[in-house]
Amino acid sequence: MLQKLIPLFLVIITKGVLLAVVSTALATAASSTNSSFIFNGFQDANIRLNGAAKIEPGGILRLTNTTTNDVGHAFYPKPFPFLNSSSGEALSFSTSFVFAIVPQFQNLSSHGLAFTISPSPDISAGFPDQYFGLFNMTHNGNPKNRIVAVELDTIQNKEFYDINNNHVGIDVNSVISLSSAPASYAVRSSTGPLFHNLSLISGKPMRIWVEHDGKNMQFNVTIAPLDVVKPYVPLLSSIVNLSSVFLDQMFVGFCSSTGAIYGMHYILGWSFSSNGNAEDLDLSNIPQIPGGVVQENSRKPNKPLSIVLPIGITLLVLSTVAGVLIVLVRRRKNFSEVMQDRDTVYGPRRFLYRTLYRATGGFSNKNLLGSGGFGKVYKGQLQKSKKEIAVKRISEYSRQGMKEFISEISTIGRLRHRNLVQLLGYSQGRDLLLVYDYMPKGSLDKYIFGRPQEPLNWPQRFKIIKDIASGLLYLHEEWEQTVIHRDIKASNVLLDAEFNAKLGDFGLARQLDRESNAHTTRVIGTLGYLAPELSISGKATTNTDVFAFGAFMLEVTCGKRPVQFRTSGVQMVLVDWVLEYWMKGELIEARDKRMGGDFAAVEVELVLRLGCLCSLPEAASRPSMSQVVQYLERNLPLPEISVCNLSALNSSTPNHRLVVDVSSTISDGVPISGPPS
Ligand SMILES: *[C@@H]1O[C@H](CO)[C@@H](O)[C@H](O)[C@H]1NC(C)=O
Ligand SMILES: *[C@@H]1O[C@H](CO)[C@@H](O)[C@H](O)[C@H]1NC(C)=O
Ligand SMILES: *[C@@H]1O[C@H](CO)[C@@H](O)[C@H](O)[C@H]1NC(C)=O
Ligand SMILES: *[C@@H]1O[C@H](CO)[C@@H](O)[C@H](O)[C@H]1NC(C)=O
Ligand SMILES: *[C@@H]1O[C@H](CO)[C@@H](O)[C@H](O)[C@H]1NC(C)=O
Numbered sequence: 001m002l003q004k005l006i007p008l009f010l011v012i013i014t015k016g017v018l019l020a021v022v023s024t025a026l027a028t029a030a031s032s033t034n035s036s037f038i039f040n041g042f043q044d045a046n047i048r049l050n051g052a053a054k055i056e057p058g059g060i061l062r063l064t065n066t067t068t069n070d071v072g073h074a075f076y077p078k079p080f081p082f083l084n085s086s087s088g089e090a091l092s093f094s095t096s097f098v099f100a101i102v103p104q105f106q107n108l109s110s111h112g113l114a115f116t117i118s119p120s121p122d123i124s125a126g127f128p129d130q131y132f133g134l135f136n137m138t139h140n141g142n143p144k145n146r147i148v149a150v151e152l153d154t155i156q157n158k159e160f161y162d163i164n165n166n167h168v169g170i171d172v173n174s175v176i177s178l179s180s181a182p183a184s185y186a187v188r189s190s191t192g193p194l195f196h197n198l199s200l201i202s203g204k205p206m207r208i209w210v211e212h213d214g215k216n217m218q219f220n221v222t223i224a225p226l227d228v229v230k231p232y233v234p235l236l237s238s239i240v241n242l243s244s245v246f247l248d249q250m251f252v253g254f255c256s257s258t259g260a261i262y263g264m265h266y267i268l269g270w271s272f273s274s275n276g277n278a279e280d281l282d283l284s285n286i287p288q289i290p291g292g293v294v295q296e297n298s299r300k301p302n303k304p305l306s307i308v309l310p311i312g313i314t315l316l317v318l319s320t321v322a323g324v325l326i327v328l329v330r331r332r333k334n335f336s337e338v339m340q341d342r343d344t345v346y347g348p349r350r351f352l353y354r355t356l357y358r359a360t361g362g363f364s365n366k367n368l369l370g371s372g373g374f375g376k377v378y379k380g381q382l383q384k385s386k387k388e389i390a391v392k393r394i395s396e397y398s399r400q401g402m403k404e405f406i407s408e409i410s411t412i413g414r415l416r417h418r419n420l421v422q423l424l425g426y427s428q429g430r431d432l433l434l435v436y437d438y439m440p441k442g443s444l445d446k447y448i449f450g451r452p453q454e455p456l457n458w459p460q461r462f463k464i465i466k467d468i469a470s471g472l473l474y475l476h477e478e479w480e481q482t483v484i485h486r487d488i489k490a491s492n493v494l495l496d497a498e499f500n501a502k503l504g505d506f507g508l509a510r511q512l513d514r515e516s517n518a519h520t521t522r523v524i525g526t527l528g529y530l531a532p533e534l535s536i537s538g539k540a541t542t543n544t545d546v547f548a549f550g551a552f553m554l555e556v557t558c559g560k561r562p563v564q565f566r567t568s569g570v571q572m573v574l575v576d577w578v579l580e581y582w583m584k585g586e587l588i589e590a591r592d593k594r595m596g597g598d599f600a601a602v603e604v605e606l607v608l609r610l611g612c613l614c615s616l617p618e619a620a621s622r623p624s625m626s627q628v629v630q631y632l633e634r635n636l637p638l639p640e641i642s643v644c645n646l647s648a649l650n651s652s653t654p655n656h657r658l659v660v661d662v663s664s665t666i667s668d669g670v671p672i673s674g675p676p677s
Contacts, residue, residue: 036273037076040285048075048121048253051133059287063113063256063265071133072265075121075253080274082117082246084214090242092214094278095252097270098226100289101154102203103263110263112200113256114149114171115210121251123147131175133255141174146245148172149255150210150221152183154200154263158480166200168208168221170238172245179238185224186233193233198223205268205289207281209234217241226283264289348413349425356391356433358383363393370443370491379438388438389424393431415479419471421494421504439502441495448490448559448592455592458599460499461556465607466632467501468493472549473625475503476542484540488548489529490555529562532617543619546628550614554578557607559592575615578608606631609638 032038039045041059049055050073052065063072082091095115103110114132116123126133131140134149149171156165160176169177183200186193198206209222209230219242220234252272256265269286271278359380360367369377369390378391413423427433441447444464447456456464468488475483485503492505531547534540551562554574562574581590591604610631616622623631630636 035080035275036271036279038269038271038279038281040269040282041287042267042270046077048077049073050075050122050124053254053256056287058290060289061254061267061270063254063267064263070257071126072256073121073123073126073133073253074267075116075118075251076272077121079249079251080272081248082250082274083243083248085248088243090212090214090217090246091274092212092276093252093272093274094209094211094276095270095272096207096209096278096281097254098205098207098268098281098283098286099152100203100205100266100268101152101201101263102266102289103201111155111257112151112153113254113265114151115208116253116255117148117246117250118253119146119247119250121253123255126255126257131257133257134171135175141176143173143244145173146247146250148242148245150208151175151177151180152200152208153180156480159478162480166198168223168235170219170221170236170240172240172242178240179236181235183223184235185222185228186231186235188232193231195235198225201263203289205266205286207283209278211277212242214242348409348423351425351427351433351435353427353433355382356380356427356435359389360391363391388440390436390438392434392436394434415475415483417471417474418500419467419502420474421502436504437502439494439504440497441499443491443504444493444495444501444556445490447495448556449561452594455559455594455596456499458591458595458604461595462603462607464493464495464499464501465553465556466629468503468552469549469625469629469632471501471503472545473629476545476625482542484542485545485548486540487529488545488552490552493552531619533619541619542625543622546614546622546625547619549625549628550611550622551575553607553611553614557592557604557611558590559594575612578612582608582612606634606638609641613638613641 039047042055042061043059045055045059045061047055047061051071053061053063053072053074054065056062061074063074064070065072080093082093083089084091097115099113101112112132114134116134123134125136125139132149132151132153134147135141135145139145151167151169151171153162153167153169154165156162157175162169162177163180164182166183167177167180168183169180171177183198184195185198186195188194200206205226207224207226207230209220211220211222211234212218213220217239219236219238219240221236222231222234224231254267266289268289269281269283271281273279357363359382360378361380363376363378367378367380369379371377376393378393380389380391381387382389409423409426413425416422421439422437424435424437426435446452447454448461472485472488475485487505488503492503494502494504496502529548529551531544534544551574554560555562558574558578560574560577564572564574578587578590581587587605587608588601590608591599610623610628614622614628627636631638
């Protein structure tokens with residue numbers, strides 16, 4: 001179609017006319033005054049870019065980069081007045097922009113973007129992912145931020161009370177929105193405004209209007225598809241007193257971030273006025289997104305020939321630009337297979353195999369940190385940043401759909417908690433390589449089992465137990481989805497240089513939406529930590545994690561593995577051993593004597609009792625992780641349960657811990673994986 005049109009136009013139009021039209025089109029693309037500006041496309045626009053943000057050759061402002069999980073910032077370089085310094089009143093402003101979010105996979109969203117008003121155009125402290133590159137976890141919510149943003153959010157973060165994965169929100173100093181609504185626009189109907197839903201990740205350009213009336217403290221946000229005139233009712237209309245948020249001078253711009261699943265965030269046009277209404281964007285002049293949807297407005301029929309011609313030429317120019325862009329995008333797609341080698345502090349990213357090969361000295365045995373049921377772990381150091389990493393190499397991973405894999409990585413990578421080992425990135429090829437923060441002190445089992453060189457004292461052990469409880473609480477209850485760890489045990493707990501404990505190995509973690517059930521076909525876990533019901537149903541739940549955490553508390557306190565084999569070959573289960581002491585009224589004697597004399601008996605007993613409570617065979621009788629944390633913090637008294645009841649419960653289900661046929665070949669604490677019996 002395009003090929004047929006081009007010669008036709010070339011016949012009609014001489015080169016000279018074409019050049020003249022192109023240069024006038026470029027000249028009108030951007031203009032600004034002291035109190036306003038308009039960019040119909042960003043060709044030659046003076047915009048301050050940061051991170052992944054870039055102005056594409058066709059004049060599109062692109063905020064994201066397909067190869068990095070990075071932030072992108074784009075700010076107008078000069079500030080505008082936002083506060084009347086004599087009256088202290090917030091000033092009015094108005095802005096309108098056209099954006100498009102083009103997801104990597106259809107219907108699969110990554111993180112969103114935000115129109116931002118900030119004291120500084122440099123927000124380099126902003127984290128990607130759910131923070132939109134605006135805030136980090138420490139200063140999110142801090143009134144000193146003085147940031148006002150309109151978020152276009154495409155992921156539901158329950159910890160920020162997001163209403164869904166497709167909403168618009170007004171944010172003041174925090175990504176927890178003051179007010180938000182599902183993306184939609186109002187049309188008139190006989191019964192009043194009727195809101196039509198919009199999908200932010202449809203890949204189609206959409207227009208937004210943000211208007212603030214300082215006198216009335218009215219803050220309105222309106223969104224609509226390009227072919228719809230400005231809806232008569234805004235989507236969000238809030239009364240916000242911004243006088244204590246705004247400064248005399250503020251910068252305006254856009255902040256964005258993607259995740260491991262990337263989406264492209266484009267701004268196609270932007271108009272702003274610090275006083276009065278922002279000028280209307282010239283939709284026929286804004287650039288088109290590569291491979292994007294043809295704008296309806298640029299095809300206006302029934303116009304006199306004199307207007308149709310220049311529009312035709314503009315179309316021609318735009319299509320040529322689009323053609324070039326398509327070529328560029330194709331090229332970039334090829335290029336993106338060559339993954340980047342750049343060290344960032346955030347989120348999971350793709351590493352080159354080569355990078356990790358070099359970092360680990362070719363996966364040399366002298367860098368081997370350990371090996372488990374799922375692969376070997378190597379220590380490494382990134383060449384450029386000198387950052388120390390741990391690389392888990394999984395050789396035989398099932399090649400499920402690429403999509404499923406990436407979404408899993410992106411889930412794991414978005415989990416952020418001080419008591420979880422951070423997944424930094426991955427490389428996927430013949431082997432699956434997962435890159436984690438390196439934990440200098442290694443895994444906890446070395447310090448509690450056998451003959452440890454540095455036995456831990458009680459305060460260290462108690463802190464480790466509380467650390468892991470807090471990490472597990474985050475997985476179960478505080479993150480946007482319930483994540484079940486499935487393999488809690490001392491060897492999966494890693495220690496940093498200060499003996500802070502972090503829960504590692506999410507190789508087994510699967511997301512479990514609160515509503516849905518986890519259907520598993522295999523029982524995965526470690527003998528001695530497996531809850532009895534797991535062997536029957538094969539279904540991992542938060543309760544089975546709590547069971548494993550109970551075994552973990554006991555082993556850390558007693559310095560013994562949860563299942564041991566006596567020299568006689570008889571199996572000894574740790575919880576029974578503890579219960580024996582309890583029944584004799586000498587619970588404290590069950591502790592690991594290597595912890596020395598510096599211990600608080602109440603704490604040791606509390607942990608032992610709680611460990612028994614979590615080991616109850618009946619899933620419903622076990623506490624939840626939030627209760628466990630409250631018991632450990634002693635904010636909640638432990639329920640009074642007599643030891644006789646406990647042991648009666650345990651012995652009434654005599655097989656509860658014989659979850660797998662323990663043949664003589666299995667030694668203690670060996671990872672197992674096999675079909676449910
Ligand atoms: C994405 O970012 C990387 C690293 O900053 C850079 O090398 C690459 O050129 C960027 N890609 C695009 C398409 O801009
Ligand atoms: C994306 O969602 C739309 C609307 O729900 C649906 O029609 C379409 O089939 C989906 N596409 C894919 C690839 O799932
Ligand atoms: C978060 O941002 C604040 C303010 O810019 C900065 O002082 C702090 O160091 C940042 N915290 C992290 C963890 O990056
Ligand atoms: C529009 O979206 C909202 C929120 O996602 C949903 O509850 C509602 O059913 C949708 N309406 C239509 C007509 O699809
Ligand atoms: C807005 O907030 C400022 C500072 O907190 C206060 O002085 C002012 O009275 C408020 N304005 C109104 C109308 O409530």
